[in-house]
Amino acid sequence: MKHAVFRRMLALVLALCALAPLCAPVFAAQEAFTDPILAAMKQPMVLGSSTFEYEGVTFNRILIPRYVLERYETSEYEILPGQSDERVKTVKKALYSNDNYPDNEFVAYTQMRAGEPVETYFDDHLAALLETIYRFCGLPEKTACLDELTMYLLSCLPALSGDMRHDIEAMYKYDLTKSGTYGTVARSGKTDDLYYFAQTDPGWAGEIFEFEGNGATLKDRGCGCACAAMVFSTYHKVEITPRWMRTYALQDNYPVSYGLPNEYFEGIARYYKYLEYERYGTTLEAPNIYKKDEVDMSLLADQVGNKGYLAIIHVLKGAFTSHEHYMVLCGYTSIDGKGYFLVADPYVLQSRYRDWDQLRTTDTGNDGLIYATPEVLYRDMKSIILFEQDRNAFPLFCRTKTWEPLTSDRS
């Protein structure tokens, strides 16, 4: 008896499932009946412009027929910047994929660290990228959100030419540079507003970086790798992690007893001067190395604070370390009438600091950043590796020759 009832219920469910597909085509037809007719129209585009101006550069548009845009006028959902959602994770994963975008960094590693809150967090960099895409698609007034229209635009992105994807990425990175918001994203989803990498980051802290078989790791001796990663990422505007810098250091046999010599920074800058030249037109010149007695802290403050230079400071035992250490000087500002360098310390452990009368904490939530006076830095300094280039310079140019249609067909 029970089996008979079960069989009847099963049959009823299957019958209902069979009826459902019969209904779907009816609704689909009503929505899209005129679309194929409009899609087949042959008159040439002669009105308006296929280009738009941005920051003095002429870019080619991505063209979307109006009837396609209006298909997505309403959306069943809308996720805003600052919110967390699984759809954000899906979008980030697709934008990060090397299969989809082998030549683009639309989403960077720190924006989607697996298992961290940032993975599902709609961060400001993603918002900036979406608004760039909207601009290309003739939707400059649209503010960043994940809705059905945005998902449709993103689904068509892989089908665009490499040149068009380059133009989108270049404008996006230019916007971040201009607003001073470029850089890594913290695990919480908050932007760091600079490229910051810690040698103590669990992502690579345990990787072997030994000297003469001492079993040391990046956490132990990787301050030079982390500082190089910060500097290289800043000038090339892509995330280059300490893991990568470690690889170069090992292949060219740079490690020394205390970590890396100053010459490592010269060597790696020279070797990878044109690392992202083809993508962005950026280059990184080799730094100049100044010994302590050659350094003028007032001049350095002006160079770092106003000219956009970056400096890696080699310090000895003192306020920051009990041995030797590299840190990045990435800003200069006045607090309560006193000048402070913004120091990016790759070893995150503020409890080890001394001379707190010479230091100030930041309100960024990043314990790897600390303000330090020129006096305490000069006192502990051994040398300065100065990259004499404006970190806020980023060339903006258009690579495409003509407009492109937005289509889901992969080219």
Next chain:
Amino acid sequence: MERRRKQTPGRFLRRNKPYFLLALTLVLLTAAVIFGVRIVRELHTPAQPSVPASAQEPVTPAQPETEPEQSPDSSEQQPEPEPDEPAFPGTTVYLADGRLRAVYNPDALRMDSSTEGLDSFLPVTDGQLARIDVQKLNTSRELLKSAELERICIGAVQAYYYAAPATEDVTVTVLENSDDIYDAQLLAPAYNGAPEVTARVRLLQLNGALWCLSAIYPDGEDCAALQQTFDSISVRTEETP
């Protein structure tokens, strides 16, 4: 020994009714999926390209302007001009396999049929955006409601833009709406660097197909010749040479 009950067809059906129901459901499900896939494919398949319309018949020379003199004593009556003859001299061409007739002034306009499935009239003066385009649509009048006809007219104008104004911003005035003709005048605002545009779109049902005649008259351009030509486009009668 138990007596076995006789297995009749009816008893067989009753006992196995759930299984028959299940089998029938599976068949229906399969048919529904096949049908649904076909419908979806049909909806997403681009419309078939329209039949090449550039089958122009030989151009007939312009009608002579002077009329033969009438003898005061002649009892012959001059033939009345056909009511649909254009009021301006010009060159008659036949579009759409000879089914549509247009008259244009070759001193002011030129004809272009280089795009397959599209006949166009353009000003001879370079740099003007005004134009007329004639094409066949892969649909029929009886399949379309008035709202859809209006949407097609707006879409025909929007198709001229790189980035078109919103549908709600285009003003439509319906001039004629009959079984064979849907005629509308449209006004599109200045947008994306394009001036304000007055447009005409006429949808003609002709021998089982719907033809789209579209004309754009951007603000500031001299479009008199184009407007005359647009108005002259008509269905060719059998008597028309």
